[in-house]
Amino acid sequence: MTHMVTITAYGSGGEGVGRLDNGKVVFVRGAARGDVLEVQLTKELPRSAWAAIVRIITPSAHRITPDCPYYPQCGGCDFRHLTYKEELDAKLKRVNDALMRIGGAAVLADEILSTGHIDGYRNKAVFHADGKSWGFYTAGSHDVISIKKCALLKGDINFALGSFASAELGSEITLRSGRNGLSPPLEEELDGLVFRISGFFQVNTSAALLLYQKVREYASMSSNETLLDLYCGVGSLAIFVGRDAGRVCGVELNAASIKAARDNARRNGFAHMEFVAADAAKWDAHGIAPDCIIVDPPRSGLSRGAVQKILELSPARIVYVSCDPATLARDIRVLLEAYSPTKVCAVDMFPRTANVEAVALLQRNDL
Numbered sequence: 001m002t003h004m005v006t007i008t009a010y011g012s013g014g015e016g017v018g019r020l021d022n023g024k025v026v027f028v029r030g031a032a033r034g035d036v037l038e039v040q041l042t043k044e045l046p047r048s049a050w051a052a053i054v055r056i057i058t059p060s061a062h063r064i065t066p067d068c069p070y071y072p073q074c075g076g077c078d079f080r081h082l083t084y085k086e087e088l089d090a091k092l093k094r095v096n097d098a099l100m101r102i103g104g105a106a107v108l109a110d111e112i113l114s115t116g117h118i119d120g121y122r123n124k125a126v127f128h129a130d131g132k133s134w135g136f137y138t139a140g141s142h143d144v145i146s147i148k149k150c151a152l153l154k155g156d157i158n159f160a161l162g163s164f165a166s167a168e169l170g171s172e173i174t175l176r177s178g179r180n181g182l183s184p185p186l187e188e189e190l191d192g193l194v195f196r197i198s199g200f201f202q203v204n205t206s207a208a209l210l211l212y213q214k215v216r217e218y219a220s221m222s223s224n225e226t227l228l229d230l231y232c233g234v235g236s237l238a239i240f241v242g243r244d245a246g247r248v249c250g251v252e253l254n255a256a257s258i259k260a261a262r263d264n265a266r267r268n269g270f271a272h273m274e275f276v277a278a279d280a281a282k283w284d285a286h287g288i289a290p291d292c293i294i295v296d297p298p299r300s301g302l303s304r305g306a307v308q309k310i311l312e313l314s315p316a317r318i319v320y321v322s323c324d325p326a327t328l329a330r331d332i333r334v335l336l337e338a339y340s341p342t343k344v345c346a347v348d349m350f351p352r353t354a355n356v357e358a359v360a361l362l363q364r365n366d367l
Helices: 084-103 155-161 205-219 236-242 255-267 304-313 325-335
Strands: 002-006 016-019 025-028 036-044 048-058 124-129 134-137 144-146 172-176 187-190 193-196 226-229 247-252 273-277 292-295 317-322 339-347 357-364
Touching: 002 016, 002 025, 002 048, 025 036, 084 325, 084 339, 124 155, 155 172, 187 205, 187 236, 193 236, 193 255, 205 236, 205 292, 205 317, 205 339, 205 357, 226 236, 236 247, 236 255, 236 273, 236 292, 247 255, 255 273, 292 304, 304 325, 317 325, 325 357
Parallel strands: 025 048, 226 247, 226 292, 247 273, 292 317
Antiparallel strands: 002 036, 016 025, 036 048, 124 134, 124 172, 134 144, 187 193, 317 357, 339 357
């Protein structure tokens, strides 16, 4: 049995959203807002369902012909069937819907920053083997689709992929490219600052610069202020923003990342920065009184302990970098008694995928 569905919105994974005749919400991968579709249900729950497109009855004005031979079988992209403008609109709306529905925030993002380059941006890729060749997982499974060239990847990664021999089933290889190509140790440059990469770093260097500039603007540090970064990684964001501050402290659980952060601060000539290997929730501040705290937590957002640590330190400003609008909104709601969001900006770090980053400035309510 098939159903006719009109797509009116997008889900968090990029699926088109519509309603069945009985009112049940249905999610359809590869759909565009405005599509009228004939669909076949693939999964049904009491309050929602998932479906596959059988036939496009009336195509959306936002729909385009995908320019990749592996789409939509490959799970790497979600929006190659949409105009880029529609993709940006969908991502901005996702951020703001989360802020309103989950966060109860009165301030919404009024822009989404983009480099304008939708392909050739990824500096990192994880390839899997199917026993004959390398590729990516297909959408929603661990089946491997063989890839000769990925439109999202930097050219040197695609070139290197072509030189690898096939591997046994279950094999995996990670390729990463920096400003110095695929040569280790990898380096990236942002606004004249050079970072050696030994842990997490944004996969889109050009878009990372836009995000870092926005964080620097929101943090608005002065030379008599102290900056604290509670999830500092290899120190790139703390260093980028902290060059304006009088004192900088970065905290990160991973000891190898902390060593890299110290090396990066030294490499860029900054002596007013310190980095500590510790759990952000349990770290002893040792008298540090931050004027601004930067947080860039994992997708799960801030732990309860990290929230308590922020409230205990009571900075005038918090700059929250998020890769999941839902957990950003949840944490904003938790902090509302003491802090209010005053500015929010979305950043398209991952064009052609459903992922979106956001940056929020929160200011202490008693100021």
